[in-house]
Amino acid sequence: MPSTRFQRIVFAFLSVLITVPVFVCYNIAFEMGGMSNQVFVAALKWIPIEFAFAFLLETLLVGRLANILAFRAVNPAENKPFIVMTAIICSTVCLMCPMMSFIATIIYNGINVEFLANWMQKVVRNFPLAFFSQLFFIQPFVRFLFGVIFSKQLKAAAEASTAEMTEVA
Numbered sequence: 638m639p640s641t642r643f644q645r646i647v648f649a650f651l652s653v654l655i656t657v658p659v660f661v662c663y664n665i666a667f668e669m670g671g672m673s674n675q676v677f678v679a680a681l682k683w684i685p686i687e688f689a690f691a692f693l694l695e696t697l698l699v700g701r702l703a704n705i706l707a708f709r710a711v712n713p714a715e716n717k718p719f720i721v722m723t724a725i726i727c728s729t730v731c732l733m734c735p736m737m738s739f740i741a742t743i744i745y746n747g748i749n750v751e752f753l754a755n756w757m758q759k760v761v762r763n764f765p766l767a768f769f770s771q772l773f774f775i776q777p778f779v780r781f782l783f784g785v786i787f788s789k790q791l792k793a794a795a796e797a798s799t800a801e802m803t804e805v806a
Contacts, residue, residue: 638722638780640794644787649695651779656771657688663766664741664759683744690740694733703728726776727768734767735760 639645661680666672669679707724738759746755784791 638718639783644783644790645700646696647786648779648783649692649700651782652775653688653691653695655775655779657691658684659770659775660737660741660763660766661687663763664745667762668745686744687737687740691733691737694736695729699729699732699736702732706731722776722780723772726771730764730767730771734764738763 639648658680661683662672662676665676665679665683669676703725706728707721711721711724713721739756741763742752742756742759746752
């Protein structure tokens with residue numbers, strides 16, 4: 638897991654880089670009535686816009702709030718790392734899904750008298766995909782990529798932590 642600000646930014650970048658195209662295509666496919674090659678063409682227009690919103694939300698707001706929310710349910714000092722990571726992922730999805738569905742509603746439907754209904758429909762439709770894709774596919778893959786990118790730093794940090802524990806004992 639990221640331990641420095643730079644690592645947190647890279648981790649957020651990787652998460653958003655993988656997640657946004659999936660959800661842009663998913664929402665466009667719904668708007669078009671199903672999946673087709675045109676979905677990918679249309680997605681090219683919206684991916685950079687949604688990427689910018691998702692990255693800013695994740696780095697400036699949701700990352701911190703998700704940790705606060707997760708640490709109300711689990712204690713990193715007492716719980717296994719898998720449980721802590723799962724709580725953080727769940728908290729992130731609970732925050733990001735409504736926020737990004739709000740933005741997607743503005744992009745795809747505009748602000749009109751049906752805005753609230755359209756937004757709630759997107760939240761209900763996006764949440765299951767967000768939850769399961771983040772928990773079982775996207776975040777494990779992002780952690781793998783993160784481990785590859787920062788393998789030297791993570792190894793050095795683990796060795797330093799082990800040395801500290803040995804000295805204390």
